Amino acid sequence: MISIIIPCYNEEEMIPLFYNEINKVIKEMKKVKFELIFVNDGSSDNTLELLRKLSKDDKKVRYISFSRNFGKEAGILAGLEASKGDYVATMDVDLQDPPYLLKEMYETIQNEEIDCVATRSVSRKGYSFFRKIFTKMYYKIINKISKTPIVDGARDFRLMTRKMVDAVLKLKEYNRFSKGIFSWVGFDTKWITFENEKRVKGTSKWSFWKLFAYSMESIIGFSTVPLLISSIVGIVFCLVSFIMIIVIIVRTLIYGDPVAGWPSLVCIIFFVSGIQLFCIGVLGQYLSKTYLEVKNRPIYIIKETENDI
Ligand code: UDP
Numbered sequence: 001m002i003s004i005i006i007p008c009y010n011e012e013e014m015i016p017l018f019y020n021e022i023n024k025v026i027k028e029m030k031k032v033k034f035e036l037i038f039v040n041d042g043s044s045d046n047t048l049e050l051l052r053k054l055s056k057d058d059k060k061v062r063y064i065s066f067s068r069n070f071g072k073e074a075g076i077l078a079g080l081e082a083s084k085g086d087y088v089a090t091m092d093v094d095l096q097d098p099p100y101l102l103k104e105m106y107e108t109i110q111n112e113e114i115d116c117v118a119t120r121s122v123s124r125k126g127y128s129f130f131r132k133i134f135t136k137m138y139y140k141i142i143n144k145i146s147k148t149p150i151v152d153g154a155r156d157f158r159l160m161t162r163k164m165v166d167a168v169l170k171l172k173e174y175n176r177f178s179k180g181i182f183s184w185v186g187f188d189t190k191w192i193t194f195e196n197e198k199r200v201k202g203t204s205k206w207s208f209w210k211l212f213a214y215s216m217e218s219i220i221g222f223s224t225v226p227l228l229i230s231s232i233v234g235i236v237f238c239l240v241s242f243i244m245i246i247v248i249i250v251r252t253l254i255y256g257d258p259v260a261g262w263p264s265l266v267c268i269i270f271f272v273s274g275i276q277l278f279c280i281g282v283l284g285q286y287l288s289k290t291y292l293e294v295k296n297r298p299i300y301i302i303k304e305t306e307n308d309i
Protein backbone atom coordinates (compact mmCIF):
# COMPACT_ATOMS: atom_id res chain seq x y z
CA MET A 1 0.00 0.00 0.00
CA ILE A 2 1.09 3.57 -0.73
CA SER A 3 0.01 6.38 1.59
CA ILE A 4 -0.10 9.79 -0.01
CA ILE A 5 0.07 12.78 2.32
CA ILE A 6 -1.34 16.04 1.08
CA PRO A 7 -1.19 19.16 3.28
CA CYS A 8 -3.95 21.64 2.40
CA TYR A 9 -4.41 25.21 3.52
CA ASN A 10 -7.35 27.06 1.97
CA GLU A 11 -7.36 24.83 -1.10
CA GLU A 12 -11.08 24.44 -1.87
CA GLU A 13 -10.42 25.19 -5.53
CA MET A 14 -7.60 22.70 -5.87
CA ILE A 15 -8.90 19.65 -4.00
CA PRO A 16 -11.41 18.45 -6.64
CA LEU A 17 -8.87 18.97 -9.43
CA PHE A 18 -6.18 17.16 -7.47
CA TYR A 19 -8.53 14.32 -6.58
CA ASN A 20 -9.34 13.85 -10.25
CA GLU A 21 -5.72 13.76 -11.32
CA ILE A 22 -4.58 11.42 -8.57
CA ASN A 23 -7.44 9.04 -9.31
CA LYS A 24 -6.25 8.74 -12.90
CA VAL A 25 -2.87 7.61 -11.60
CA ILE A 26 -4.41 5.26 -9.05
CA LYS A 27 -6.48 3.62 -11.79
CA GLU A 28 -3.36 3.04 -13.84
CA MET A 29 -1.52 1.40 -10.94
CA LYS A 30 -3.96 -1.45 -10.47
CA LYS A 31 -1.71 -3.70 -8.41
CA VAL A 32 -1.18 -1.19 -5.63
CA LYS A 33 -3.51 -0.19 -2.82
CA PHE A 34 -3.68 3.48 -1.91
CA GLU A 35 -4.66 5.68 0.98
CA LEU A 36 -4.94 9.45 0.56
CA ILE A 37 -4.34 11.41 3.76
CA PHE A 38 -5.38 15.03 3.39
CA VAL A 39 -4.24 17.29 6.20
CA ASN A 40 -6.41 20.35 6.66
CA ASP A 41 -4.06 22.92 8.15
CA GLY A 42 -6.66 25.18 9.75
CA SER A 43 -8.22 26.39 6.50
CA SER A 44 -10.83 29.12 6.73
CA ASP A 45 -12.59 28.18 3.49
CA ASN A 46 -14.54 25.09 2.46
CA THR A 47 -11.57 22.72 2.50
CA LEU A 48 -12.78 20.73 5.52
CA GLU A 49 -16.32 20.19 4.18
CA LEU A 50 -14.85 19.00 0.89
CA LEU A 51 -12.60 16.54 2.69
CA ARG A 52 -15.46 15.24 4.84
CA LYS A 53 -17.49 14.60 1.73
CA LEU A 54 -14.64 12.95 -0.13
CA SER A 55 -13.86 10.57 2.70
CA LYS A 56 -17.54 9.65 3.06
CA ASP A 57 -17.78 8.76 -0.62
CA ASP A 58 -14.39 7.17 -1.02
CA LYS A 59 -13.02 4.69 1.52
CA LYS A 60 -9.39 5.33 0.61
CA VAL A 61 -9.62 9.02 1.49
CA ARG A 62 -8.68 9.90 5.06
CA TYR A 63 -8.26 13.33 6.55
CA ILE A 64 -6.77 15.03 9.57
CA SER A 65 -8.01 18.46 10.50
CA PHE A 66 -5.96 20.77 12.74
CA SER A 67 -7.40 23.11 15.36
CA ARG A 68 -5.65 26.04 13.64
CA ASN A 69 -2.97 26.74 11.06
CA PHE A 70 0.22 24.99 12.18
CA GLY A 71 2.18 25.25 8.92
CA LYS A 72 2.99 22.81 6.18
CA GLU A 73 5.78 21.09 8.12
CA ALA A 74 3.35 20.17 10.89
CA GLY A 75 0.93 18.90 8.24
CA ILE A 76 3.54 16.61 6.74
CA LEU A 77 4.47 15.29 10.18
CA ALA A 78 0.86 14.57 11.11
CA GLY A 79 0.41 12.71 7.82
CA LEU A 80 3.56 10.66 8.32
CA GLU A 81 2.46 9.69 11.81
CA ALA A 82 -0.98 8.63 10.61
CA SER A 83 0.21 6.77 7.52
CA LYS A 84 -0.10 3.00 7.38
CA GLY A 85 1.32 2.25 3.93
CA ASP A 86 4.49 0.31 3.10
CA TYR A 87 5.46 3.32 1.03
CA VAL A 88 4.64 6.91 1.84
CA ALA A 89 4.50 9.85 -0.56
CA THR A 90 4.19 13.51 0.29
CA MET A 91 2.96 16.05 -2.25
CA ASP A 92 1.33 19.46 -2.67
CA VAL A 93 -2.29 19.75 -3.61
CA ASP A 94 -1.73 22.51 -6.19
CA LEU A 95 -0.56 20.07 -8.91
CA GLN A 96 2.88 21.67 -8.94
CA ASP A 97 4.02 18.17 -8.03
CA PRO A 98 2.73 16.26 -11.06
CA PRO A 99 0.86 13.12 -9.87
CA TYR A 100 1.71 11.16 -13.04
CA LEU A 101 5.31 10.95 -11.78
CA LEU A 102 4.17 8.66 -8.96
CA LYS A 103 4.09 5.67 -11.25
CA GLU A 104 7.67 6.18 -12.35
CA MET A 105 8.73 6.83 -8.75
CA TYR A 106 7.10 3.66 -7.54
CA GLU A 107 8.75 1.58 -10.25
CA THR A 108 12.12 3.12 -9.48
CA ILE A 109 11.92 2.49 -5.75
CA GLN A 110 10.96 -1.14 -6.37
CA ASN A 111 13.48 -1.98 -9.07
CA GLU A 112 16.54 -0.20 -7.74
CA GLU A 113 16.41 -1.20 -4.08
CA ILE A 114 16.59 2.35 -2.79
CA ASP A 115 14.77 3.92 0.13
CA CYS A 116 13.53 7.12 -1.37
CA VAL A 117 12.75 8.73 -4.69
CA ALA A 118 12.75 12.49 -4.40
CA THR A 119 12.05 15.17 -6.96
CA ARG A 120 13.63 18.47 -7.79
CA SER A 121 12.47 21.03 -10.27
CA VAL A 122 15.08 22.34 -12.64
CA SER A 123 13.46 25.62 -13.61
CA ARG A 124 11.73 28.21 -11.47
CA LYS A 125 8.93 29.21 -13.78
CA GLY A 126 6.39 31.49 -12.19
CA TYR A 127 8.76 32.77 -9.50
CA SER A 128 9.45 36.48 -9.26
CA PHE A 129 12.87 37.83 -10.17
CA PHE A 130 13.80 38.48 -6.52
CA ARG A 131 12.59 35.11 -5.36
CA LYS A 132 14.81 33.45 -7.97
CA ILE A 133 17.90 35.39 -6.86
CA PHE A 134 17.29 34.85 -3.16
CA THR A 135 16.58 31.16 -3.62
CA LYS A 136 19.84 30.71 -5.46
CA MET A 137 21.79 32.60 -2.81
CA TYR A 138 20.09 30.67 -0.06
CA TYR A 139 21.08 27.25 -1.42
CA LYS A 140 24.67 28.43 -1.91
CA ILE A 141 24.95 29.68 1.66
CA ILE A 142 23.23 26.81 3.45
CA ASN A 143 25.27 24.20 1.62
CA LYS A 144 28.48 26.00 2.57
CA ILE A 145 27.67 26.19 6.27
CA SER A 146 25.62 23.06 6.90
CA LYS A 147 26.93 19.51 7.02
CA THR A 148 23.55 18.23 5.89
CA PRO A 149 23.33 18.67 2.13
CA ILE A 150 20.23 20.59 1.02
CA VAL A 151 19.54 19.92 -2.65
CA ASP A 152 18.85 22.96 -4.81
CA GLY A 153 15.30 22.98 -6.10
CA ALA A 154 14.27 19.98 -4.00
CA ARG A 155 10.53 19.77 -3.63
CA ASP A 156 8.53 18.18 -0.85
CA PHE A 157 7.35 15.59 -3.38
CA ARG A 158 8.91 12.24 -2.53
CA LEU A 159 8.16 8.56 -2.12
CA MET A 160 9.75 6.77 0.83
CA THR A 161 9.90 3.29 2.27
CA ARG A 162 8.39 2.59 5.67
CA LYS A 163 11.91 2.26 7.12
CA MET A 164 12.80 5.79 6.14
CA VAL A 165 9.49 7.18 7.41
CA ASP A 166 10.08 5.55 10.79
CA ALA A 167 13.54 7.13 10.90
CA VAL A 168 12.09 10.56 10.08
CA LEU A 169 9.52 10.14 12.83
CA LYS A 170 12.30 9.60 15.35
CA LEU A 171 13.32 13.22 14.93
CA LYS A 172 11.01 14.92 17.36
CA GLU A 173 12.26 18.48 16.97
CA TYR A 174 9.80 21.35 17.18
CA ASN A 175 11.41 23.53 14.51
CA ARG A 176 10.96 21.21 11.58
CA PHE A 177 12.66 21.73 8.25
CA SER A 178 11.69 18.72 6.15
CA LYS A 179 14.29 19.10 3.43
CA GLY A 180 16.99 19.00 6.07
CA ILE A 181 15.41 16.21 8.08
CA PHE A 182 14.97 13.92 5.06
CA SER A 183 18.58 14.51 4.15
CA TRP A 184 19.84 14.12 7.71
CA VAL A 185 18.38 10.63 8.21
CA GLY A 186 20.45 9.37 5.29
CA PHE A 187 19.23 6.33 3.28
CA ASP A 188 19.68 5.95 -0.47
CA THR A 189 17.82 8.63 -2.32
CA LYS A 190 17.44 8.90 -6.05
CA TRP A 191 16.63 12.31 -7.49
CA ILE A 192 14.46 12.77 -10.51
CA THR A 193 14.01 16.15 -12.10
CA PHE A 194 11.06 17.80 -13.75
CA GLU A 195 10.15 21.20 -15.13
CA ASN A 196 8.54 23.38 -12.51
CA GLU A 197 4.87 23.91 -13.23
CA LYS A 198 2.72 26.88 -12.37
CA ARG A 199 0.10 26.53 -9.66
CA VAL A 200 -3.18 25.58 -11.38
CA LYS A 201 -5.54 27.60 -9.17
CA GLY A 202 -5.40 29.63 -5.99
CA THR A 203 -2.34 31.50 -4.79
CA SER A 204 0.92 30.54 -3.15
CA LYS A 205 0.73 30.65 0.64
CA TRP A 206 4.30 31.85 0.90
CA SER A 207 5.01 35.55 0.96
CA PHE A 208 8.55 36.77 0.54
CA TRP A 209 8.94 37.40 4.27
CA LYS A 210 7.49 34.04 5.21
CA LEU A 211 10.04 32.39 2.94
CA PHE A 212 12.82 34.54 4.32
CA ALA A 213 11.94 33.60 7.91
CA TYR A 214 11.70 29.94 6.85
CA SER A 215 15.16 30.06 5.28
CA MET A 216 16.64 31.64 8.41
CA GLU A 217 14.99 28.95 10.49
CA SER A 218 16.54 26.24 8.34
CA ILE A 219 19.99 27.80 8.68
CA ILE A 220 19.65 27.99 12.47
CA GLY A 221 18.27 24.45 12.53
CA PHE A 222 20.99 22.83 10.47
CA SER A 223 24.13 24.84 11.11
CA THR A 224 25.92 26.46 14.01
CA VAL A 225 28.32 28.32 11.74
CA PRO A 226 26.65 31.73 12.40
CA LEU A 227 27.71 31.36 16.06
CA LEU A 228 31.26 30.62 14.96
CA ILE A 229 31.24 33.63 12.65
CA SER A 230 30.12 35.86 15.55
CA SER A 231 32.99 34.63 17.69
CA ILE A 232 35.52 35.12 14.89
CA VAL A 233 34.28 38.65 14.23
CA GLY A 234 34.69 39.35 17.95
CA ILE A 235 38.27 38.06 17.95
CA VAL A 236 39.19 40.03 14.82
CA PHE A 237 37.83 43.23 16.35
CA CYS A 238 39.81 42.65 19.56
CA LEU A 239 43.00 42.22 17.52
CA VAL A 240 42.31 45.34 15.46
CA SER A 241 41.65 47.42 18.59
CA PHE A 242 44.81 46.09 20.20
CA ILE A 243 46.88 47.16 17.21
CA MET A 244 45.16 50.54 17.20
CA ILE A 245 45.96 51.09 20.90
CA ILE A 246 49.64 50.47 20.25
CA VAL A 247 49.66 52.73 17.18
CA ILE A 248 48.01 55.56 19.13
CA ILE A 249 50.31 55.25 22.14
CA VAL A 250 53.39 55.32 19.92
CA ARG A 251 52.03 58.23 17.88
CA THR A 252 51.26 60.27 21.01
CA LEU A 253 54.72 59.63 22.41
CA ILE A 254 56.39 60.74 19.18
CA TYR A 255 54.14 63.57 17.94
CA GLY A 256 52.43 64.76 21.13
CA ASP A 257 48.64 64.93 21.46
CA PRO A 258 46.82 67.11 18.95
CA VAL A 259 43.24 66.45 20.17
CA ALA A 260 41.67 65.29 16.94
CA GLY A 261 39.76 62.31 15.61
CA TRP A 262 36.44 62.87 17.31
CA PRO A 263 34.37 62.10 14.18
CA SER A 264 36.31 58.92 13.47
CA LEU A 265 35.78 57.86 17.08
CA VAL A 266 32.03 58.22 16.75
CA CYS A 267 32.06 56.18 13.53
CA ILE A 268 34.04 53.42 15.19
CA ILE A 269 31.71 53.32 18.18
CA PHE A 270 28.68 53.05 15.92
CA PHE A 271 30.29 50.37 13.80
CA VAL A 272 31.44 48.26 16.69
CA SER A 273 28.16 48.48 18.58
CA GLY A 274 26.37 47.51 15.38
CA ILE A 275 28.48 44.40 15.11
CA GLN A 276 27.86 43.65 18.77
CA LEU A 277 24.12 43.91 18.42
CA PHE A 278 24.24 41.73 15.33
CA CYS A 279 26.15 39.01 17.16
CA ILE A 280 23.82 39.17 20.13
CA GLY A 281 20.98 38.82 17.64
CA VAL A 282 22.53 35.66 16.18
CA LEU A 283 22.88 34.28 19.68
CA GLY A 284 19.28 35.24 20.39
CA GLN A 285 18.10 33.29 17.36
CA TYR A 286 19.64 30.10 18.67
CA LEU A 287 18.40 30.82 22.16
CA SER A 288 14.83 31.38 20.98
CA LYS A 289 14.86 28.12 19.03
CA THR A 290 16.23 26.34 22.08
CA TYR A 291 13.49 27.93 24.17
CA LEU A 292 10.82 26.59 21.84
CA GLU A 293 12.35 23.12 21.86
CA VAL A 294 12.61 23.08 25.65
CA LYS A 295 8.96 24.00 26.07
CA ASN A 296 8.18 20.76 24.30
CA ARG A 297 4.80 21.82 23.00
CA PRO A 298 2.97 19.55 20.57
CA ILE A 299 3.77 20.34 16.95
CA TYR A 300 0.12 20.20 15.94
CA ILE A 301 -3.28 19.65 17.51
CA ILE A 302 -5.89 17.51 15.79
CA LYS A 303 -9.49 18.65 15.98
CA GLU A 304 -11.13 16.10 13.75
CA THR A 305 -10.33 13.07 11.61
CA GLU A 306 -12.30 10.81 9.30
CA ASN A 307 -13.10 8.59 12.30
CA ASP A 308 -15.21 11.36 13.83
CA ILE A 309 -17.89 11.32 11.16
N1 UDP B 1 0.30 24.58 2.98
C1 UDP B 1 -0.11 24.15 4.25
N2 UDP B 1 -0.02 25.04 5.31
C2 UDP B 1 0.48 26.32 5.15
C3 UDP B 1 0.89 26.71 3.87
C4 UDP B 1 0.79 25.82 2.80
O1 UDP B 1 -0.54 23.02 4.43
O2 UDP B 1 0.52 27.05 6.14
C5 UDP B 1 0.19 23.62 1.83
C6 UDP B 1 -0.59 24.14 0.63
O3 UDP B 1 -1.96 23.89 0.78
C7 UDP B 1 0.01 23.34 -0.51
C8 UDP B 1 1.47 23.19 -0.08
O4 UDP B 1 1.50 23.41 1.32
O5 UDP B 1 -0.54 22.05 -0.66
C9 UDP B 1 2.40 24.14 -0.81
O6 UDP B 1 1.94 25.45 -0.66
P1 UDP B 1 2.10 26.56 -1.80
O7 UDP B 1 1.69 26.01 -3.12
O8 UDP B 1 1.39 27.77 -1.32
O9 UDP B 1 3.67 26.78 -1.77
P2 UDP B 1 4.66 27.04 -3.03
O10 UDP B 1 4.33 25.99 -4.06
O11 UDP B 1 4.40 28.40 -3.49
O12 UDP B 1 6.02 26.86 -2.42
Ligand code: MG
Nearest residue numbers: 092094096199
Ligand atom coordinates in the same frame (compact mmCIF):
# COMPACT_ATOMS: atom_id res chain seq x y z
MG1 MG C 1 2.67 25.48 -4.78
